[in-house]
Amino acid sequence: MLLNLENVTKKFGGIVANNNVTFGVNTGEIVGLIGPNGAGKTTIMNLISGIYKPDSGKILFDGHDITSLSADKICKLGIARTYQIPRPFPDMTALANVCVAVMCGKKRDKMSYGDAMLDASHYLEFVGLFGKRNTLARDLTLFELRGLELARALATTPKLIMIDEVMAGLNPGEARKAIRLIERLIDEYKVTILWIEHVMKVIMEATDRVVVLHYGAKIAEGKPKEIANDPVVIEAYLGEKYA
Amino acid sequence: MVTIEHKRAHIKVHIGNFKFEHVIEPRYWRNPLIGVAFILIIPFLLRDMPDLLTLFATANIYACIAIPLSWQMTGIGRMNFGPQFFLAIGGFTASLLSIYMGFGPWITLPFVILAGLIFGLIFSGLTTIAKGLYFSLITLILPLIFLEITYVYTDIFKGETGLCGVAPLVNFGSIKINYFVAGILSAVMMLIYLLIVDKVLRSRVGLFSAAINDEEDVAKGLGLNITKVKIITFIITSAMVAGAGWFAAHYFGTFAGVTYLPLSFMLKILIMVIVGGRGEIYGSIVGAYFVAALEKALTFLGPIHYVLFPLIMLILLFSLPEGLYGLYRRHKYREYYPTIRIRNR
Numbered sequence: 149m150l151l152n153l154e155n156v157t158k159k160f161g162g163i164v165a166n167n168n169v170t171f172g173v174n175t176g177e178i179v180g181l182i183g184p185n186g187a188g189k190t191t192i193m194n195l196i197s198g199i200y201k202p203d204s205g206k207i208l209f210d211g212h213d214i215t216s217l218s219a220d221k222i223c224k225l226g227i228a229r230t231y232q233i234p235r236p237f238p239d240m241t242a243l244a245n246v247c248v249a250v251m252c253g254k255k256r257d258k259m260s261y262g263d264a265m266l267d268a269s270h271y272l273e274f275v276g277l278f279g280k281r282n283t284l285a286r287d288l289t290l291f292e293l294r295g296l297e298l299a300r301a302l303a304t305t306p307k308l309i310m311i312d313e314v315m316a317g318l319n320p321g322e323a324r325k326a327i328r329l330i331e332r333l334i335d336e337y338k339v340t341i342l343w344i345e346h347v348m349k350v351i352m353e354a355t356d357r358v359v360v361l362h363y364g365a366k367i368a369e370g371k372p373k374e375i376a377n378d379p380v381v382i383e384a385y386l387g388e389k390y391a
Numbered sequence: 392m393v394t395i396e397h398k399r400a401h402i403k404v405h406i407g408n409f410k411f412e413h414v415i416e417p418r419y420w421r422n423p424l425i426g427v428a429f430i431l432i433i434p435f436l437l438r439d440m441p442d443l444l445t446l447f448a449t450a451n452i453y454a455c456i457a458i459p460l461s462w463q464m465t466g467i468g469r470m471n472f473g474p475q476f477f478l479a480i481g482g483f484t485a486s487l488l489s490i491y492m493g494f495g496p497w498i499t500l501p502f503v504i505l506a507g508l509i510f511g512l513i514f515s516g517l518t519t520i521a522k523g524l525y526f527s528l529i530t531l532i533l534p535l536i537f538l539e540i541t542y543v544y545t546d547i548f549k550g551e552t553g554l555c556g557v558a559p560l561v562n563f564g565s566i567k568i569n570y571f572v573a574g575i576l577s578a579v580m581m582l583i584y585l586l587i588v589d590k591v592l593r594s595r596v597g598l599f600s601a602a603i604n605d606e607e608d609v610a611k612g613l614g615l616n617i618t619k620v621k622i623i624t625f626i627i628t629s630a631m632v633a634g635a636g637w638f639a640a641h642y643f644g645t646f647a648g649v650t651y652l653p654l655s656f657m658l659k660i661l662i663m664v665i666v667g668g669r670g671e672i673y674g675s676i677v678g679a680y681f682v683a684a685l686e687k688a689l690t691f692l693g694p695i696h697y698v699l700f701p702l703i704m705l706i707l708l709f710s711l712p713e714g715l716y717g718l719y720r721r722h723k724y725r726e727y728y729p730t731i732r733i734r735n736r
Contacts, residue, residue: 197612198612219612220612220613220614220615223612223614231609235609236606237606237609237610238606239604239605244598248598248602249613251595252599253613261598
């Protein structure tokens with residue numbers, strides 16, 4: 149197991165965002181994390197990446213207990229993430245954006261500013277944004293920002309990338325491109341992926357295993373086909389009538 | 392064996408095995424040597440006009456506050472409204488040591504830097520604890536509290552009149568030469584500050600500072616230890632501002648809390664930084680010279696300048712949101728420059 153969550157609970161005041169969630173991600177696997185709005189998917193991601201600390205439970209990554217580590221240390225261990233609403237450094241160029249990730253992501257000995265620029269150019273080229281390297285991030289389109297986020301996540305040389313709703317707000321053509329980009333990313337960099345997505349078609353086709361959350365608790369886990377026919381999941385999504 | 396080779400934008404000088412390479416900046420107005428020469432020539436031109444030399448030194452002291460402050464604002468991602476607190480720390484350390492212990496200016500300097508570092512360390516926790524507006528509010532109150540302290544312990548700080556009789560910066564026997572040398576020293580100090588901050592902002596620290604200024608949480612998520620960067624930035628810039636206080640105390644021979652600590656002085660600093668161009672060190676020098684000159688020009692109008700000066704400043708704040716330097720750089724965003732925003736989250 150690369151990532152392991154054991155009985156993780158997170159409460160915001162009286163609201164239970166995650167209740168006793170337990171699941172794991174194997175090395176090289178693509179795991180989908182789905183659930184209706186407000187099910188606690190993004191909270192799970194924030195707990196893993198260290199933005200929030202769980203109230204109880206344990207998070208293990210690659211043999212380390214990361215439950216109480218800060219976000220920068222967790223990133224250095226090899227977890228990168230993208231954001232649901234892209235959050236670039238708006239007043240920096242695309243190249244500088246990726247450069248920050250290259251220089252901070254992992255301890256690299258004797259890396260100069262120039263080397264970091266070169267490395268960052270490589271990642272920008274991979275997501276197809278090399279031509280826009282000198283554009284300010286605030287001038288990029290939504291699709292380009294998603295690419296930039298992926299490039300930034302890749303630049304920290306992660307073992308696990310958590311992707312948060314990469315399809316939201318993209319038109320069908322862009323969505324196809326985005327899926328192809330993620331497929332290429334898996335092929336070339338051999339990273340493990342935890343993928344939050346609302347578009348069911350993508351999750352069913354692309355993932356090896358799916359975890360379903362509902363009201364903060366895990367209600368199902370299994371192969372995409374099994375999940376699609378699971379009455380509990382159908383009830384959570386469509387109501388009792390269709391189950 | 393010396394050979395000089397000239398290729399398009401490079402000059403290469405070989406002296407034996409040693410190679411020296413100089414890149415000629417084709418855009419001559421960006422050549423730093425021209426700017427340095429221009430600033431160092433000013434005291435020679437003004438050598439017979441002590442009042443203008445004082446104005447020049449004042450402008451340089453202002454710049455010595457504005458330059459580190461520009462770095463600080465990007466490096467900690469927050470607006471500091473109370474840099475004059477550290478100015479006063481430096482000024483009072485220098486003047487108290489000079490008056491009560493009889494130290495000369497060059498002996499007080501290490502103590503001033505030490506005091507700046509210590510007080511910077513004490514208040515550096517604010518950069519991680521207090522967010523956005525709260526940080527601004529706390530830093531706004533700090534100098535006002537210090538002002539009160541100078542009134543309460545008036546036998547030490549001489550709250551109303553200020554401390555007099557601080558050892559002069561240089562003493563060559565002739566007042567004219569003293570003014571001239573002190574003017575050059577002020578320019579040299581400003582240029583040293585500029586060199587330090589310019590080097591830092593062009594290095595990876597500059598990139599990290601910019602990332603913190605733009606999106607603190609994201610920078611942390613990308614593996615940057617933001618606490619370390621913010622605290623070190625705050626401590627170093629605080630010590631640099633304290634250094635400006637040291638110069639002011641020894642240059643004028645007197646240091647009063649009433650001059651430097653009230654809100655009106657803060658307004659001047661704010662205008663320097665913002666009119667010059669936010670987060671832009673070269674702009675802040677333009678801003679500092681502009682404010683010093685405007686202040687001097689308005690004194691000819693009589694007492695009304697106390698009202699006019701802040702009024703003009705406020706109008707500039709609204710009419711030039713990107714600053715004088717920002718006007719020039721508006722269409723040149725290929726080069727990165729960060730903007731300062733006050734966050735409310």
